[in-house]
Amino acid sequence: MSHPDADAKPFRRSWQSEKNNTRRLRIYNWANATYIANENKIRFDARKSIIQPQSAPPSTGPITSQLGTGTPSYLDGLNAEQALAVTSIDGPLLVLAGAGTGKTRVLITRIAHILATRRARGQEILAVTFTNKAAREMKNRVGELVGHAVEGMPWLGTFHAIGARMLRYHAELVGLKSDFTILDTDDQVRLIKQLLVADNIDEKRWPARQLAQMIDGWKNRGLGPDRIKAADAGDFANGRAQKIYTDYQARLKMLNAADFGDLLLENIRLFRENPAILETYQQRFKFILVDEYQDTNVAQYLWLRLLAQPRNDTPANVCVVGDDDQSIYGWRGAEVDNILRFEADFAGAKTIRLERNYRSTSNILRAASHLIAHNEARLGKTLQTDVGEEGEPVSVTSVWDSEEEARQIGEQIEQLQRKGDALNSMAILVRASFQMREFEERFITLGLNYRVIGGPRFYERREIRDALAYLRATHQGADDLAFERIVNVPKRGLGDATIKILHDHARASAIPLMLSARQLCETEELKPRQRSTLHALLAQFDDWAIRAEALPHHELAEAILDESGYTRMWQDDKSANAQGRLENLKELVRSMSEFETLGGFLEHISLVMERDSGEAEDAISIMTLHGAKGLEFDSVFLPGWEEGLFPHQRALDESGRAGLEEERRLCYVGITRARYRCKISLAQNRRIHGLWQTAVPSRFLDELPPDAVAVTDTGSSYGGYNYGGRQTASRFDKTDPFQSVYQSPGWRRARRQNADRGSDPGPLIEGELVARSVNSGSAYGVGQRILHLKFGYGTVAGVEGNKLTIDFESAGRKKVIDSFVKSG
DNA sequence: TCGCCCTATATAAGG
DNA sequence: TATAGGGCGA
Numbered sequence: 131m132s133h134p135d136a137d138a139k140p141f142r143r144s145w146q147s148e149k150n151n152t153r154r155l156r157i158y159n160w161a162n163a164t165y166i167a168n169e170n171k172i173r174f175d176a177r178k179s180i181i182q183p184q185s186a187p188p189s190t191g192p193i194t195s196q197l198g199t200g201t202p203s204y205l206d207g208l209n210a211e212q213a214l215a216v217t218s219i220d221g222p223l224l225v226l227a228g229a230g231t232g233k234t235r236v237l238i239t240r241i242a243h244i245l246a247t248r249r250a251r252g253q254e255i256l257a258v259t260f261t262n263k264a265a266r267e268m269k270n271r272v273g274e275l276v277g278h279a280v281e282g283m284p285w286l287g288t289f290h291a292i293g294a295r296m297l298r299y300h301a302e303l304v305g306l307k308s309d310f311t312i313l314d315t316d317d318q319v320r321l322i323k324q325l326l327v328a329d330n331i332d333e334k335r336w337p338a339r340q341l342a343q344m345i346d347g348w349k350n351r352g353l354g355p356d357r358i359k360a361a362d363a364g365d366f367a368n369g370r371a372q373k374i375y376t377d378y379q380a381r382l383k384m385l386n387a388a389d390f391g392d393l394l395l396e397n398i399r400l401f402r403e404n405p406a407i408l409e410t411y412q413q414r415f416k417f418i419l420v421d422e423y424q425d426t427n428v429a430q431y432l433w434l435r436l437l438a439q440p441r442n443d444t445p446a447n448v449c450v451v452g453d454d455d456q457s458i459y460g461w462r463g464a465e466v467d468n469i470l471r472f473e474a475d476f477a478g479a480k481t482i483r484l485e486r487n488y489r490s491t492s493n494i495l496r497a498a499s500h501l502i503a504h505n506e507a508r509l510g511k512t513l514q515t516d517v518g519e520e521g522e523p524v525s526v527t528s529v530w531d532s533e534e535e536a537r538q539i540g541e542q543i544e545q546l547q548r549k550g551d552a553l554n555s556m557a558i559l560v561r562a563s564f565q566m567r568e569f570e571e572r573f574i575t576l577g578l579n580y581r582v583i584g585g586p587r588f589y590e591r592r593e594i595r596d597a598l599a600y601l602r603a604t605h606q607g608a609d610d611l612a613f614e615r616i617v618n619v620p621k622r623g624l625g626d627a628t629i630k631i632l633h634d635h636a637r638a639s640a641i642p643l644m645l646s647a648r649q650l651c652e653t654e655e656l657k658p659r660q661r662s663t664l665h666a667l668l669a670q671f672d673d674w675a676i677r678a679e680a681l682p683h684h685e686l687a688e689a690i691l692d693e694s695g696y697t698r699m700w701q702d703d704k705s706a707n708a709q710g711r712l713e714n715l716k717e718l719v720r721s722m723s724e725f726e727t728l729g730g731f732l733e734h735i736s737l738v739m740e741r742d743s744g745e746a747e748d749a750i751s752i753m754t755l756h757g758a759k760g761l762e763f764d765s766v767f768l769p770g771w772e773e774g775l776f777p778h779q780r781a782l783d784e785s786g787r788a789g790l791e792e793e794r795r796l797c798y799v800g801i802t803r804a805r806y807r808c809k810i811s812l813a814q815n816r817r818i819h820g821l822w823q824t825a826v827p828s829r830f831l832d833e834l835p836p837d838a839v840a841v842t843d844t845g846s847s848y849g850g851y852n853y854g855g856r857q858t859a860s861r862f863d864k865t866d867p868f869q870s871v872y873q874s875p876g877w878r879r880a881r882r883q884n885a886d887r888g889s890d891p892g893p894l895i896e897g898e899l900v901a902r903s904v905n906s907g908s909a910y911g912v913g914q915r916i917l918h919l920k921f922g923y924g925t926v927a928g929v930e931g932n933k934l935t936i937d938f939e940s941a942g943r944k945k946v947i948d949s950f951v952k953s954g
Numbered sequence: 955t956c957g958c959c960c961t962a963t964a965t966a967a968g969g
Numbered sequence: 970t971a972t973a974g975g976g977c978g979a
Contacts, residue, residue, distance in 0.1 A: 290969040625955045820970035
């Protein structure tokens with residue numbers, strides 16, 4: 131721990147006000163004084179030391195050489211590659227950083243280095259991350275390193291926060307006002323639904339959610355409505371997707387709103403149409419740093435390209451950090467290709483590989499490396515352990531079903547606990563969130579403290595969204611979506627019929643909904659009852675808008691929630707979670723007082739607000755593999771290694787080989803979260819949506835190196851997972867090396883179909899073998915008697931693609947895949 | 955307009 | 970199995 135915040139604070143103002151080099155130098159000395167003054171009170175970690183100007187590296191240019199020689203203290207403790215990555219600040223640089231190699235530390239130290247050597251001031255550095263968490267961590271750690279620089283770096287943030295900031299500044303150039311609303315997914319879907327209805331498109335057949343995803347995808351690829359090709363739009367609404375997209379964009383402008391995609395896409399448009407503006411940013415940003423570059427999508431890439439264009443033949447100082455092996459967000463638009471192409475994209479780019487792993491034992495690292503080597507599309511790194519321990523082998527345990535899996539993991543946790551390990555040092559990483567429940571239930575009976583990370587976020591909760599809608603409608607009268615959300619919440623007797631009248635008028639006159647409501651209150655259009663209710667509501671909004679001028683906004687919020695009857699609505703609600711909702715509302719009002727303006731608060735909540743994780747208590751973490759990226763634990767449990775679940779069926783069905791490779795990277799991410807212990811398990815039977823299904827061991831198990839793995843069997847399991855001896859080839863990739871299970875008619879049919887289609891005889895993707903859920907009918911019919919290798923004899927009760935529902939004579943009703951069944 | 959009942963649906967989730 | 974959202978009757 132370095133000096134506490136209280137000590138750093140007095141110097142913040144000085145940092146903010148500094149304007150030139152002389153002053154800055156003095157400030158560094160002040161910072162140094164902080165350190166000295168506290169020396170006898172606080173034990174100081176040299177690696178997190180304050181920058182000392184007299185000891186900048188000599189190699190970085192004339193300015194720094196004046197400061198003397200010697201290695202600056204912030205470089206202490208970095209290995210050679212890390213130090214090189216920190217100090218190579220001229221020209222494009224790709225830092226390929228494997229799991230646990232100190233990537234974040236390099237990024238942070240690099241910023242400190244740029245500041246210390248005075249190559250740029252804080253406000254001349256653009257540093258982008260994906261998550262608020264990463265941005266916050268970077269802010270804090272740079273602050274620790276430099277003493278106080280946090281406020282000095284206005285352009286350190288997420289892609290979206292920075293995009294929003296730029297867009298607000300130039301909003302009028304893209305048809306928005308600077309106080310535009312940022313819509314989230316829920317708003318988007320509701321808006322699109324309205325457009326579909328307006329166009330008489332059957333919302334059942336063509337769900338708004340699906341189109342919202344398509345539009346999102348287009349925006350991720352940097353495509354505006356004018357650039358969609360017919361093939362992109364598919365047959366959605368019989369080819370009208372592009373038209374709706376166009377309408378959607380027009381609607382957003384009318385609502386003075388932008389969705390998340392627009393925060394970047396509109397910036398790109400802005401830069402392209404206004405080269406002068408782009409140039410001011412290019413001049414401003416002397417250094418650009420990007421975290422998790424493997425997660426960037428096309429739009430983010432284009433945005434960066436624009437900002438990082440070479441100027442006057444000088445290449446931009448853009449540094450991207452990432453790991454192609456940890457790219458797990460292809461499904462939300464990330465392009466691994468961006469990182470694979472970096473050297474070609476930025477002329478003269480250097481690449482530095484960080485391969486020294488400071489996290490895991492060699493067994494864990496070997497398992498991860500061996501597995502990931504099965505991927506074809508990668509830049510290739512070899513991680514070396516620096517932990518110096520072989521450690522326990524990675525364990526693989528086969529159990530009968532998911533219930534036993536939870537029981538078994540619970541026991542292991544208790545065992546570790548008895549040994550003295552903290553629950554905080556353990557995590558269960560699942561592929562899909564439905565797996566979490568079984569663990570929660572088990573831990574409740576055991577009385578084990580656990581913490582679920584993920585789930586609905588604070589501002590996605592209904593009561594928070596409702597409250598925000600009231601505030602948004604007060605703040606920004608053109609926010610139709612907000613107004614519509616709450617006109618009848620709490621129930622006021624203003625139902626669909628009334629809303630439709632408001633809408634029709636609004637659309638006909640091209641005015642916002644609230645204005646439409648005002649005008650209709652002046653006429654006889656509405657029934658007297660609705661009219662007077664609506665009139666009263668509008669009067670309240672007027673009142674709130676007036677009071678907003680004078681009242682502190684958290685008090686205003688409280689008044690709005692009380693006077694609108696919203697608080698009362700939940701007070702009168704007798705359901706179990708009503709109390710919690712009221713507390714959330716209180717928390718919302720409380721958090722508002724931390725902001726100076728209502729606008730500032732609304733910006734914060736749509737871009738930043740997160741759920742409090744409550745990390746103080748000792749508890750085991752349960753989270754998804756995606757959620758675990760970037761974290762580390764002493765002991766990691768990886769349950770559910772079964773075909774169909776992990777790798778997930780949908781990934782295979784929808785993205786084939788690429789999907790499989792992404793699943794494998796996810797697998798790699800999971801294993802490399804572990805420092806000392808990595809415990810994999812699989813169940814032979816799993817209940818999905820209430821029905822039991824037999825499970826096939828995950829192919830990823832075959833891809834682990836036998837000498838780093840120990841297989842155990844709980845004994846109660848049927849057959850078990852007999853690992854070892856067959857790891858030479860994946861049973862899913864090569865010609866079938868097994869003679870047992872895979873000789874069933876289903877299997878043969880799958881093979882035959884594959885051949886008939888004339889598709890390449892190369893790797894078979896799981897979807898074609900085991901669970902093709904569409905297109906291929908089953909050879910079995912209802913009523914047919916069959917034999918299943920595990921469950922014995924039974925009768926087919928239902929057929930759905932190649933999935934059979936079977937009433938077994940001894941095992942009861944189960945869902946199975948036809949390739950594991952013979953006619954009996 | 956409200957509220958109940960029925961049915962369709964269920965990977966991951968950042969901003 | 971759980972839930973959310975739509976349809977329909979009062």
